[in-house]
Amino acid sequence: MRCRECGYRSVRWLGRCPGCGEWHTFVEEETGVRAARRGTPAGDPPRPLTEVAGAEETRLTSGIAEVDRVLGGGFVPGSVVLLGGDPGIGKSTLLLQAAVRVAGAVGRVLYVSGEESALQVRLRAERLRAVHPALYLAPETDIERVEKHILELKPVIAVVDSIQAVSLDGLAAVPGSLGQVRECTVRLTRLAKNTGIPVLLVGHVTKEGVLAGPRTMEHMVDTVLYLEGDRHHAYRILRGVKNRFGSTNEIGVFEMDSAGLREVENPSRLFLSSGSVPVSGSVIVSCVEGTRPLLVEIQALVSTTGYGNPRRLTAGVDTNRVILMAAVLEKRVGMLLSGQDIYVNAVGGVRISEPAADLGIALALASSFRDRPVPAGTVVVGEVGLTGELRPVPQLGKRLREAAKLGFDRAVLPAGGANEPGGEGLRLLAAGSVAEVLDLVLTK
Ligand SMILES: Nc1ncnc2c1ncn2[C@@H]1O[C@H](COP(=O)(O)OP(=O)(O)O)[C@@H](O)[C@H]1O
Ligand SMILES: [Mg+2]
Structure with a gap:
């Protein structure tokens, strides 16, 4: 909103303008995404999509293959990419590394700090x-000067x-507040669209795990990436949560x-612990993230609750999935987990979210509860339904091939998957339900 008398800006409507003291002067402004997306000022007439030029996007590679992979092949001209993550996780490090590679390979890069x-x-x-002569640095916090630098340096x-x-000077909001963040994002988005220069924004994540200020920001930009990982581990995972130009x-x-x-x-093999002697509660699952197979160790600890309510603590796996697996074990297998504390971790600071890890979680819980280890060399895949039945998982062949490559010799999988190509070299144990899997695997 903007005061039509003095131009004072505010994120919400105010009865009286704090700038000039006039009443009822605030009007809606057409800044923002609306203006940025409106297209060319002259207003092009509608055309057949087949005649729209520039169908072949010219993507700019970041020089870091892992970044390009997540972006879907590099930066699209005029796009705005938001990189989120906890403080200290490595956002500035990653972008500085990408910036210098682009500077070395293509040309001038502006880094606003x-x-x-x-x-x-x-x-x-x-x-x-x-360090590279084509990497320009501007320690700057004023958005108008940032825009000027971008326009001048090109x-x-x-x-x-x-x-x-x-922040924008004159906006009645402190830097970092929703109003400021939104205004600055809108301006940079418009600038990117108008000039074709890809803009990368770093965004901090709050304690609650959302981008500070703005979920709104996620809607305004083209691509949202998160850099995540456990600060106590060396591994970092860059993940796309929104991408207008590629897969997430x-x-x-x-x-x-x-x-x-x-x-x-x-x-x-990063997310496996180094222990070679099988211990109870540890299960290796074969996950697929995007197009990539990943073997991850899930560890569960089930111990009798001392007092109070039983606890369910997880790291790297979905707590709700763990609660669900505990309920399935209790109801379908008769395992009394309701008086037990449950802790479940994915090793190495990775986060797994796919249902194909269900069976691994259930087996880890059962293994810890019964204190019987899963034999070494066993990998587990399968989604678990509410009746305890095993459901098929996508890309089974890829998961099995990766396990075989890393030296595993047995795979537990849902019935029907035993004929899947890729399982050569593995002994395949197909099962129809969780109860069947426990009988197959947890007998000494
Ligand atoms: N001198 C150093 N040697 C090794 N690692 C460092 C050094 N300085 C900082 N780091 C690492 O870099 C991380 C900071 O990364 P940074 O890119 O500044 O994070 P962000 O921008 O996400 O807040 C620190 O957590 C630390 O692990
Ligand atoms: Mg930083």
Whole structure:
């Protein structure tokens, strides 16, 4: 909203303008996404889609294969990409590394740092070996000056680190607030669309795990990526949650060390613990993230509740799925888990969300409860229904092939999957229900 007398801006309607003191002067402004998306000012007449030029997108590669994979092949001209993640997870590191590669390969890149001084960025760049004459740095928090820098420098790509740190002077809201973040995002989106320069925004995540300020921001940008991982582990996963130009299933895997984030090309064995002696509660599942198979160890600990309500704590797996699997075990197998504390982890700081890991979770719980280990070399796949039945999973062949490649020799899978190509070299144990799996696997 804007005061039509003095131009004072506010995110909401105000009866009296704090700028000039006039009453009822606030009017709706056409800033924002609406204006940015309106297309060319002259207003093109409708045309057949077949005649719209530029069907072949020219994507700009980031120089980091794992980033390109998640973007769907690189940056699309004029697109706005938001990179979210916890503080300290490595967002600035990743973007600085991408920025220097683009600068080296294509041309000028502008890195706007609203949080760190030029010296701090320079020191980090030296540590990351990310110093290049075509990489321009602007320690700047004023959005209008950021726009000016982008227009003057005409970089091939612009990075704004972070969107919470930049603000519009004269807007009655503090930097980082919803109003400021929205206004700045709108301006940068419009600039990107008008100039064709891809803009990368860094966004912080709040304690609740959403991008600070704005879910709204996710709607305004073209692509939303999250960098996630456990700060106590070296692995970081880049995940797309929204992408107007590609799939959101792909992940990129990195390892953090003193020289920055290193790409991990073959991550499938990262998320296994190193122990070779089977212990109860540990199960290896074969997951697929996007097009990539990933073997992940799930660990469960089931122990009698001391007092109070039984606890259900998880890391890296969906708590609701764990509760569901506990209920299925209780009802369909007769395992009394309601008086037990349950802890379930995915090893290595990875997060798995696909239902194909259900059987692995259920088996880990049962294994811990009965204190019987799953034999070494066993990999498990399968979705579990409410009646305890096993359902088929997508891309079974790929999961089995990866397990065989990494030296596993047995696979437990839903009935019907035993003929799947890819299982060569593995002994396949097909089962129709969770109860059957426990009989097959947890007998000593
Ligand atoms: N001198 C250093 N040596 C090794 N790792 C470092 C060094 N300085 C910072 N880091 C790592 O980089 C991380 C900070 O990454 P950064 O890109 O600033 O995160 P974000 O931008 O997401 O807040 C730290 O958590 C730390 O693990
Ligand atoms: Mg940072």
